[in-house]
Amino acid sequence: MRAVGLTAQLLVLADHPKLQQLYAHRLRERGFLVDVASGIDEGIVAAIVLRPRLIIAEWLLKDGHGLELTRRLRGVAAVASLPILFLLDEGAPPLALHRFDEGPVDVLPKPFSFEQLIQKVDQLTAAPGANGGQHRAPAPAAAAASAAPSPLAQQTHAVINELLESGLLQRRERAGNGSPKAGSP
Numbered sequence: 001m002r003a004v005g006l007t008a009q010l011l012v013l014a015d016h017p018k019l020q021q022l023y024a025h026r027l028r029e030r031g032f033l034v035d036v037a038s039g040i041d042e043g044i045v046a047a048i049v050l051r052p053r054l055i056i057a058e059w060l061l062k063d064g065h066g067l068e069l070t071r072r073l074r075g076v077a078a079v080a081s082l083p084i085l086f087l088l089d090e091g092a093p094p095l096a097l098h099r100f101d102e103g104p105v106d107v108l109p110k111p112f113s114f115e116q117l118i119q120k121v122d123q124l125t126a127a128p129g130a131n132g133g134q135h136r137a138p139a140p141a142a143a144a145a146s147a148a149p150s151p152l153a154q155q156t157h158a159v160i161n162e163l164l165e166s167g168l169l170q171r172r173e174r175a176g177n178g179s180p181k182a183g184s185p
Helices: 015-028 040-050 066-074 096-100 114-126 151-166
Strands: 009-013 033-037 054-058 084-088 105-109
Touching: 009 015, 009 040, 015 033, 015 054, 015 114, 033 040, 040 054, 040 105, 040 151, 054 066, 054 114, 066 084, 066 151, 105 114
Parallel strands: 009 033, 009 054, 054 084, 084 105
Antiparallel strands: none
């Protein structure tokens, strides 16, 4: 078991719930804090909100593959430098892995033992630039007036703004909210 001060926040992306549970359980047994996501879209939102030290992702997900995940993560400044560990199926094209130009990316080919996974995770979370050992700080005590937005509301607003700026989310205007109707000048 790792010391409390060395606990790393991990995000596991796997579209099969049993794989999510298996990876999360085994990593938690070793003292890691683990969250899971089912696909690229959910994983990007989770990465922005959680700011994990490492993303562990299956190469093939229900809504894309490793290159798509990497391209989209690198498009969001807040999470562009997060290291990613891809769990590679035998059928994944090895040449595709040489196309990563930005950010730390590593692979672990299947089949692998959990000891190999733990060693790779330890290596990547200990590396310089692995989010600098930072963890999400607990929400500060409410010292402001009740009219002030809650820390969760502020964080949600910040995430939405990051997604809008990166192009991963588009603003939709609705008639009746003070915005021009579609087709009006």
